[in-house]
Amino acid sequence: MKEDIRLLKGNEAIAMAAIRCGCDGYFGYPITPQSEIMETLMAEQPWEDTGMVVLQAESEVAAINMVYGGAGCGKKVMTSSSSPGISLKQEGISYIAGAELPCLIVNVVRGGPGLGTIQPSQADYFQAVKGGGHGDYKLIVLAPNSVQEMADFVDLGFELGFKYRNPVMILSDGIIGQMMERVVLPPQKKRLTEAEIEEKYLWATTGKKNNRKQNVITSLELDSESMEANNLRFQEKYQVMQEEEVRYEEYMSDDADYMLVAFGSCARICHKAVELAREQGIKVGLLRPITLFPFPKKQIAELAENKKGFLTVEMNAGQMVEDVRLAVCGKKPVEFFGRLGGIVPTPDEVLEALKTKVVQ
Amino acid sequence: MDIKEIMKPENQVKAKSKLLTDVPMHYCPGCSHGVVHKLIAEVIEEMGIQENTVAVSPVGCAVFAYNYIDIDWHEAAHGRAPAVATGIKRLQPDKFVFTYQGDGDLAAIGTAETIHACNRGENFTIIFINNGIYGMTGGQMAPTTLEGMKTSTSPQGRDVSMAGFPLKIADMVAPLDGMRYVTRQSVHTPTAVRKAKKAIRKAFENQKDNKGGSLVEIVSTCNAGWKMTPAKANEWLVDNMFPAYPIGDLKNV
Amino acid sequence: MAKVKGAVEVNTEMCKGCNLCVVACPTGVLSLNKNVNVKGYNFSYMENPEACIGCSSCADVCPDACITVYRVKL
Incomplete structure (x- = not known):
């Protein structure tokens, strides 16, 4: 087709x-x-x-x-x-x-x-x-x-x-x-x-047929033991997501000394910044989390073993950088560069931040 | 004739609807909610639409309504029942959908959802229990609380210069073009109960005919909140609630 | 006068003794029992069964659907 x-x-x-x-x-x-x-x-x-x-x-x-x-x-x-x-x-x-x-x-x-x-x-x-x-x-x-x-x-x-x-x-x-x-x-x-929905999603409010119990969509549970059990079930589900659904993209990270971490449109800017840095002989790579939850913390922890430092770039006052720091866990410096209020950072600004904040 | 002779299945003229579960209702003795639940269950049973009905329960005293009527239910956030019902009805237009809401839910926090669902003429039924007070949270003032009526947040009586006036939702939605049937009923006497049941039935039938919005307001008692016996509450209802919320059809087209 | 005879059966454990059926009964059949059910409510019962005409008024106003009504034509 x-x-x-x-x-x-x-x-x-x-x-x-x-x-x-x-x-x-x-x-x-x-x-x-x-x-x-x-x-x-x-x-x-x-x-x-x-x-x-x-x-x-x-x-x-x-x-x-x-x-x-x-x-x-x-x-x-x-x-x-x-x-x-x-x-x-x-x-x-x-x-x-x-x-x-x-x-x-x-x-x-x-x-x-x-x-x-x-x-x-x-x-x-x-x-x-x-x-x-x-x-x-x-x-x-x-x-x-x-x-x-x-x-x-x-x-x-x-x-x-x-x-x-x-x-x-x-x-x-x-x-x-x-x-x-x-x-x-x-x-x-x-x-x-x-018919397909009734067969596939047994929990759905499609009308109570005689051969099944009523379906009730609710988040209400006044019994604390049951509510804790619900919460624990949610947490288990989030854990499975963390193990199975992490998605990310790496760019030129194999030989990199330093890593940029950025998501969404900032990752595109950082992509260009990687190229500018490499033209100047700075070996830098990019990790782009695609799933922000579950966060690619395992991958970042592995990078922390052999990279010299990280720069997280965001269009905010520094939010994802906290998750990057948790993943790096103090093994290497994790710095932040961001622009606020609707300003989009330029690749040159990112490169400058990388040089002044991270590159030794 | 011996009573045992009379109490034979073939002589039974009135019994609990099969759609009502065996779970004892958590409502206070004499609460209007129980009567209205019973009427809804009877209407659904008599229309034979149990398999095709999805109901939306509110936040308020009726938050556990799903424990009592054996159909599919969706528990909404406070006031959002008409929006939830809109989603259900738009995506399952062949189902009978109704919301069951109190005056705090429908006339205070959910006023926008109510008005706009009515204005769009959403083809579902709104059952509105108006007892002029917040029952579940312990008898606070509602938008429908009468002038001078004492509640836990208007202990000196509702002062309209401070708290505004009783909100007449049925009067507000009746002029909306999307609405086809707006009625005020009560369940304080056997006759009133039978009329209220007819109104609920009509509101459900309107869905079958794809007519648009129907709202059945039940002017109700909250004897615990009003701090009187159930029988006394019924008298108070007639003397005080009915002048502000007159019984009858506001619109039927 | 029509010859009808009625009887009601109260689910005494579901009854909350709200008294609404007693008030609604046109022939003074029902009353609240001096005894209480397991929840401590004075449940409704036929104090004057002979007077029952099986009109269902009690069942109509009962908030807990705990009244079953029977009626025969004599």
Whole structure:
């Protein structure tokens, strides 16, 4: 079959990939810089073709709770927003994690705190990887660095979400969301039928048939012993994710003396910085975590054995650097360089930071 | 005639719905919630739609509603039941979907979700228990609390200059074009109970006909919160709640 | 006068003694028992069974669905 190649914005790629992967429903609320996701879906009218539901909710709070309802039915459902909107969704995300339901949440991050700026940022790293809402829970967090990955991670996100019955977040930013690149769209998958869902997802609220017990989607458990047991089960699940789902990419790390660590759009900048450094004879490599949770801590710990130092580069005040430091565990220096408030660092700035902060 | 002669299966005219579980309800003695649960179970049983119903329970006294009616349930966050129900109904349009919400859930924290689900004409049923007080958390003031009514957070009586006025949700949603059926009922007498059941049945039938939004408000008692006996609470309901929340259909189109 | 005879059966362990059935009964059949059930509630019972007409009013208002009603035409 001929490949379906398009020139798309990252946000548009998310929307197109959602339709293609057999997504059942999207519920959203407009916010810059991600409004193209819902706009594209509305323009594509997938309800005419695949039957996918697209609905503009009255708020981010309502949107995530519509996702919660749809996820309970065993459907592939998603929402998207940007930082302030994602804060509003945290209540619902906590409930979805507590009720152990799959869903996909896209955060095209902008600068904060508060209303902040519409320019790109990575300042929601902590919120994404440490839980975000109340209670002990984790999201699987995927960090795309290209429009192609925006498209690819939609299907991957749903796959992981259903595998673990856990919400999955694509943590993107305003650069990846807004920039246009060549993207190969996946072929159209069929949506599951009602009968297939009933057979596959025995927990789903598809209507109580006589031959089964009622299904109740809930995160409520007043008995402390049972609630602890629930929590321990969640933690075991997160441990399995940590062992089996870590994804990362390395660039020129084999002979490197120093390592840059960066995710998403920052990793692209660091990619260029590696080349600039090597032109000047500084042997530097790049590790790009693709899953921010589970974090590639084992890989970073191994690198710490034979590298001289690390520089973590982020568009925030230093968030992922804490996880890098935990992984390196004091064996080597781990420095940080970041720009804030929607400013994107340049490769030259990264190189300069590497030279002044890390290279001896 | 001997009583044992009368108590034969063939003479049975009224019994507990098969859809009600054997779990004793946690509600206080005389609570309206139990009556409404019973009516919903009877309607679902009589319509034969147990296999096709998904309900959304709230945060409030009815948080454990799923323990009592043997159907699929989805427990929502406080106030978000209409949004959760929107997700369920949009993705399973052939299912009967209803939310069961109290006045704190529906008329305070979930006002936006309520109004917008109604305005979109979501084709599900909202069962709204209005007893003018927060029962579960211990009798605090609700948006529906009457003027001058004493609660634990309005111990001198609701002062409308400070706390605003009783919120009349049914009156607010009835004019919305998405709504097809808005009614206020009560369950304080046998006649009222039978009328309330008819209203609930109609609201469910509307889903079958794909008509749009239906809201059944049950003006209820909270005898524990109101600090009176169940029978006295029924009298107080008639004297005080009904003038503010008059019984009857607000819209039926 | 129509000749109907009724009887009600109260699930005494589910009954919470709320008294609503007693108030709802048009013929004064029901009353709260002086004895209590395992939860300590004075459960409802037919104090005056002869008067029962099987109208179901008690069962209609019962919040705990613990009343079964029987009726025969004489």
